[in-house]
Amino acid sequence: MSAATEKEFSMKTTVAKLFVSALLGIMLSSALFATDYRYTKIDVPNGTLTALRAINARGDIVGYYLDAGGVGHDFLLRNGVYTNIDYPGGAGTVRAMNAAGDIVGVLDDADGGHGFLFRDGKLTKIDFPGASFTRAFGINNTGDITGQYTTQSGAVFGFILRDGTFHKIHVRGTDLTSGYGAEDNGRVTVGDIVLSADSSTRGFVVNKGVVQLLDPPGTIFPCSHARGINERGDIAGAFGIVHNPDECHGPQHGFVFRQGEYDTIDPPGSLDTFVFGINDDGVVVGVLTDKHGNVHGFKATPND
Numbered sequence: 643m644s645a646a647t648e649k650e651f652s653m654k655t656t657v658a659k660l661f662v663s664a665l666l667g668i669m670l671s672s673a674l675f676a677t678d679y680r681y682t683k684i685d686v687p688n689g690t691l692t693a694l695r696a697i698n699a700r701g702d703i704v705g706y707y708l709d710a711g712g713v714g715h716d717f718l719l720r721n722g723v724y725t726n727i728d729y730p731g732g733a734g735t736v737r738a739m740n741a742a743g744d745i746v747g748v749l750d751d752a753d754g755g756h757g758f759l760f761r762d763g764k765l766t767k768i769d770f771p772g773a774s775f776t777r778a779f780g781i782n783n784t785g786d787i788t789g790q791y792t793t794q795s796g797a798v799f800g801f802i803l804r805d806g807t808f809h810k811i812h813v814r815g816t817d818l819t820s821g822y823g824a825e826d827n828g829r830v831t832v833g834d835i836v837l838s839a840d841s842s843t844r845g846f847v848v849n850k851g852v853v854q855l856l857d858p859p860g861t862i863f864p865c866s867h868a869r870g871i872n873e874r875g876d877i878a879g880a881f882g883i884v885h886n887p888d889e890c891h892g893p894q895h896g897f898v899f900r901q902g903e904y905d906t907i908d909p910p911g912s913l914d915t916f917v918f919g920i921n922d923d924g925v926v927v928g929v930l931t932d933k934h935g936n937v938h939g940f941k942a943t944p945n946d
Contacts (some may be wrong), residue, residue, distance in 0.1 A: 694929075734760070734765075735747045742761075745781075746787055746789075774792050781825040786828045824930060826873060842865065844856065856881075871922050878919065880895060896942075
């Protein structure tokens with residue numbers, strides 16, 4: 643998939659302003675929102691590991707599993723039926739799906755690493771112009787694709803691909819920016835950054851060029867990840883309660899940020915939870931690790 647031009651997103655907030663806003667308490671609220679969720683564990687039959695990546699408006703789910711022989715497969719779960727997803731021309735990893743059933747992800751083939759769009763059985767590679775590596779992480783219902791690319795010099799930026807045109811996503815004062823999702827109008831995006839000042843990983847939301855960082859309740863050293871947004875503006879992801887940047891790679895808790903407050907997503911018995919996707923009804927999917935070290939997919943459905 644090609645692009646005609648590149649336009650940098652208008653993100654005028656500097657890192658200095660972000661730190662000032664934190665000190666003045668203008669960051670996103672850390673209040674806890676007590677939504678009641680119904681949790682469902684989801685395991686592919688005869689699989690040894692299952693991870694759920696996305697759920698669309700119809701309730702279809704895509705994810706990844708290891709079979710009894712240790713071979714990995716992507717799958718679609720629709721109306722209770724599991725179907726393997728096979729990609730022509732390479733080994734794909736699913737990352738997101740929209741209401742039409744269009745799938746995006748990461749493809750490794752003889753030419754290197756690409757993003758991909760899988761639609762109606764046809765796979766299209768996604769390569770940011772001039773990049774050495776491209777990854778597609780999200781797709782909304784209007785077909786806008788979000789992701790990340792690596793330049794020839796090794797810099798990492800996010801992007802949104804809209805109507806055939808790539809738009810760079812970069813937050814100033816960061817070592818890395820990734821785009822993970824966008825509302826259908828494309829004006830509100832979410833993703834992750836790594837701040838240059840302290841190497842912290844932060845989930846972020848950009849609304850009309852204004853950047854806000856996500857700081858779920860209980861965090862000590864900043865560690866959060868934004869992985870999806872729905873049409874209500876609910877943001878889903880994960881966070882860790884850590885003391886330094888290295889610990890941010892350890893056990894996590896899921897979250898949903900909505901109406902200025904946070905729900906913590908921790909299925910019963912989970913020692914490590916990561917939320918990857920959310921649909922317009924607020925249903926989230928992800929992966930958990932139980933006390934025995936087993937990895938399961940899960941779905942959390944709000945009861946309100």
